[in-house]
Amino acid sequence: MADYRAYIPTKNEIIDLCIAVAALTIGFSMAIVGGFSGVKNFIVVLPVAFVAILISFPLHEYMHKIVAQRFGAIAAFKRSDTGILLTIATGFLGILFGMPGATMIYTNNFTVKEEGYVSIAGPLTNLAIFAVLFAISFIPAINSNAYFMTSLSFILFINLWLAFFNMLPLYPLDGSKVLRWNKPVYATTMAVLIALLFYIEGIGIVYSILIVLVIAFIMSSLYRGMIFRGP
Numbered sequence: 001m002a003d004y005r006a007y008i009p010t011k012n013e014i015i016d017l018c019i020a021v022a023a024l025t026i027g028f029s030m031a032i033v034g035g036f037s038g039v040k041n042f043i044v045v046l047p048v049a050f051v052a053i054l055i056s057f058p059l060h061e062y063m064h065k066i067v068a069q070r071f072g073a074i075a076a077f078k079r080s081d082t083g084i085l086l087t088i089a090t091g092f093l094g095i096l097f098g099m100p101g102a103t104m105i106y107t108n109n110f111t112v113k114e115e116g117y118v119s120i121a122g123p124l125t126n127l128a129i130f131a132v133l134f135a136i137s138f139i140p141a142i143n144s145n146a147y148f149m150t151s152l153s154f155i156l157f158i159n160l161w162l163a164f165f166n167m168l169p170l171y172p173l174d175g176s177k178v179l180r181w182n183k184p185v186y187a188t189t190m191a192v193l194i195a196l197l198f199y200i201e202g203i204g205i206v207y208s209i210l211i212v213l214v215i216a217f218i219m220s221s222l223y224r225g226m227i228f229r230g231p
Helices: 010-032 035-070 081-092 112-136 146-166 174-181 183-201 205-222
Strands: 002-004 074-079 101-106
Touching: 010 035, 010 074, 010 081, 010 101, 035 074, 035 081, 035 101, 035 112, 035 146, 074 081, 112 146, 112 174, 112 183, 146 183, 174 183, 183 205
Parallel strands: 002 101
Antiparallel strands: 074 101
16 A cells, blocks of 8 residues: 655664564454454464465565656655554454555655556555466466465465455555546456455455445545554
8 A cells, every 4th residue: 555645764664564564464364263263273374374464565565665766756664553453453353454554655746647556556566476376376286285275375365355455445545546547447456356356265255345345434534644644
């Protein structure tokens, strides 16, 4: 997720990113095991969740930064303490609202098109990771190993979910800026993500999507100045 503010805490970027990765790992692990009801399986899922988040989340944010810098902006990741608490809390409820931070961007001259490019760079990165790993899943040595396939399915899901969540058309998520820039691109990207989520998870994903939509709408309404702050 990319956001646009004047305060760019570049010196704390790596620390903030590591904290965000840890929060997402905990949140996703708890959500996957069903929250409190499946807490006994938390430790089993945790290592796979960590690998999945490490592959998907930093690259998502890094691509926001790279594209923003390509257009002459200053960019760095900043954690959100409020978002981290929300990420972990919703994970313990068996769902996930993953918003532990964002790539903060400072620029005075982004066009709507440039803003759209920066915003869609993260979700497209997750889709690219998904495509590579999905192809790997057809390698006989991989798909014949139950543990590898279970772990790979988990990683595939997390990449899709991160991309889908960030593409929701609610400010400050990436989707709001992509939709403003190019509606056909937005619609196509969301259609692909939803189709892939149904392919990977089946009809059961509908419940998670509806819950996250409700939480995202509420948080978007409350957003202005609350989630991301300077020190």
